[in-house]
Amino acid sequence: xxxxxxxxxxxxxxxxxACGCTxxxxxxxxxxxxxxxxxxxxxxxxxxxxxxxxxxxxxxDVEQGARPRPAQARVDASGKFEYVxxxxxxxxxxxxxxxxxxxxxxxxxxxxxxxxDYTLPGSSPLIVDTADAPLEIKVPRP
Numbered sequence: 001x002x003x004x005x006x007x008x009x010x011x012x013x014x015x016x017x018a019c020g021c022t023x024x025x026x027x028x029x030x031x032x033x034x035x036x037x038x039x040x041x042x043x044x045x046x047x048x049x050x051x052x053x054x055x056x057x058x059x060x061d062v063e064q065g066a067r068p069r070p071a072q073a074r075v076d077a078s079g080k081f082e083y084v085x086x087x088x089x090x091x092x093x094x095x096x097x098x099x100x101x102x103x104x105x106x107x108x109x110x111x112x113x114x115x116x117d118y119t120l121p122g123s124s125p126l127i128v129d130t131a132d133a134p135l136e137i138k139v140p141r142p
Contacts, residue, residue, distance in 0.1 A: 026069075027062040032092040034082035035135030037075050045113050045139075048077030050105040052137075054084065054128070055121060058096030068094050070121070093130050100126040100137065115142045 037052070038044055054071040071086035071093050083090040101121040102114045118124050118139055128135050 026087040027066050028059070028068050028087070028094045030086055030091040030093060031095055031130055031133070032090065033073075033084045033130060033133050033135060034080070035133065035137060037079045037081065037137045037139065040138045040140055042138075044077075044079040045075075045105070047105065047107055047113055048075060048079075050075050050113075051103040052081060053101045053103060053121060054086075054093055054098040055101070056094050056096065056098055057127070059094060071098070095130050097127055097129045099124055100128055102139075112142055114139050 052073050052075060054073075056068045056070075059068050069086050071084050073081040073084040075081045084092050086093060099121070100118075101124040102119050105114050105119065106112050112119065118126055126137065126139065128137065
């Protein structure tokens with residue numbers, strides 16, 4: 001193996017370790033979650049393909065300093081989502097409450113289809129609980 005191949009292999013191995021893709025096991029238990037997103041009046045959002053990110057609020061202490069990864073799900077044009085992914089594809093969420101933030105929720109003109117505060121990961125007012133699954137997420141119009 002020449003030095004450029006070695007550098008490339010080393011870079012790939014480093015990236016796998018950095019992203020946690022080395023086959024290690026998450027210290028958390030996950031439950032599959034699915035649901036729907038609509039406006040408060042029950043009508044669908046006018047777009048699909050946006051993402052929901054879920055941030056655990058009730059993470060148990062399983063290892064010193066460990067925090068669960070934020071989870072993500074894509075929402076289709078009908079407002080349905082499944083395959084919520086935290087650690088491995090479609091593994092779901094850790095049990096408990098999660099703050100939810102919208103990503104890529106803009107129409108063709110670039111206008112947000114949800115209020116701006118629902119797009120902020122650290123302060124979105126939208127909180128869901130896995131005990132309520134399947135989740136029925138309702139948001140106000142912007």
